[in-house]
Amino acid sequence: MLNEMWWVLMLVLNFVAILFAYRVWGKLGLFIWIPISVIVANIQVTKNVNLFGLEATLGNIVYSTSFLATDILSEMYGPKDSKKAVTIGFFSVIVMTIMMQLAIQFNPAPSDFVQESMETIFGFMPRIAFGSIIAYVISNFHDIWAFELWKKLKPGKKTLWMRNCFSTMVSQLLDSLIFTFIAFFGVYEMSVWWQIVLTTYLLKFIVAVCDTPFMYIARKWFDNNKICEG
Incomplete structure (x- = not known):
C-alpha cells in the first residue's frame, strides 16, 4: 500500500498548491499552475x-x-480566461518538448552522468507530447464548454458540484482515450495497454470527485474577497 499512500499524499499536495496559488496570486496563480501541471505530467x-x-x-x-484550475477560472471569471489558460498550457508543452529535444542532441562531457537518463525520458517525449497536446486541447475545450452548459442548466452555488464533476468526468474520459491511444498504443502489450487506459481514467475520475470540496473553498474565498488579484 506504499504506492497508494504516496498517491493520496500527492493528490492532497496538488490541491493545496492550487489553492495556495489562487489565494496568493488570484487568477494569475491559476495561469501559473497550468504549465506546471502539463509539464510535470508529461514527465x-x-x-x-x-x-x-x-x-x-x-x-x-x-x-x-489542470481541470480544477480551468473550472475555477470558468466559475469565477468566465470561459474566456479558461480558454486563455488552455492556450498557455498548449504553448508550454510545445516549448518544453522542443527545448528538451535540443538538449539531448548535445554531446555530453566525459563527466556527464544524465545523458542516458534524459534520452530515455525525453527521447520518448515527442510521441507523449503529441498525444498530450491533442488530448489536452480537445478535452479541456470540451470541459469549458460542458461547464458553461451545466452552469446555464443548473445555475447557483448549490449545483457547483454538478457542473464541476459532470463536465470534468466526461472530459477526462475523452482525454484518457485520446492520450493513451496516441502515446502508448503499440508500445505495450494489449493487456498492459488496457490496464493503462482503465487506470488512467479511473484515477482521473477519483481526482475529479475529490477536487469538488476545493472548488467550494475557492468559491467561498472569491465571494468573501479573500483572493489577491496581483
Missing part, C-alpha cells in the same frame, strides 16, 4: 507504477488538477 507519465492492483502511469493527478 511523470513515462513512469509506470502499480496502484490498487493495476498497472498505471504517473502524471494522472497533476494533469487532472
Whole structure:
C-alpha cells in the first residue's frame, strides 16, 4: 500500500498548491499552475507504477488538477480566461518538448552522468507530447464548454458540484482515450495497454470527485474577497 499512500499524499499536495496559488496570486496563480501541471505530467507519465492492483502511469493527478484550475477560472471569471489558460498550457508543452529535444542532441562531457537518463525520458517525449497536446486541447475545450452548459442548466452555488464533476468526468474520459491511444498504443502489450487506459481514467475520475470540496473553498474565498488579484 506504499504506492497508494504516496498517491493520496500527492493528490492532497496538488490541491493545496492550487489553492495556495489562487489565494496568493488570484487568477494569475491559476495561469501559473497550468504549465506546471502539463509539464510535470508529461514527465511523470513515462513512469509506470502499480496502484490498487493495476498497472498505471504517473502524471494522472497533476494533469487532472489542470481541470480544477480551468473550472475555477470558468466559475469565477468566465470561459474566456479558461480558454486563455488552455492556450498557455498548449504553448508550454510545445516549448518544453522542443527545448528538451535540443538538449539531448548535445554531446555530453566525459563527466556527464544524465545523458542516458534524459534520452530515455525525453527521447520518448515527442510521441507523449503529441498525444498530450491533442488530448489536452480537445478535452479541456470540451470541459469549458460542458461547464458553461451545466452552469446555464443548473445555475447557483448549490449545483457547483454538478457542473464541476459532470463536465470534468466526461472530459477526462475523452482525454484518457485520446492520450493513451496516441502515446502508448503499440508500445505495450494489449493487456498492459488496457490496464493503462482503465487506470488512467479511473484515477482521473477519483481526482475529479475529490477536487469538488476545493472548488467550494475557492468559491467561498472569491465571494468573501479573500483572493489577491496581483
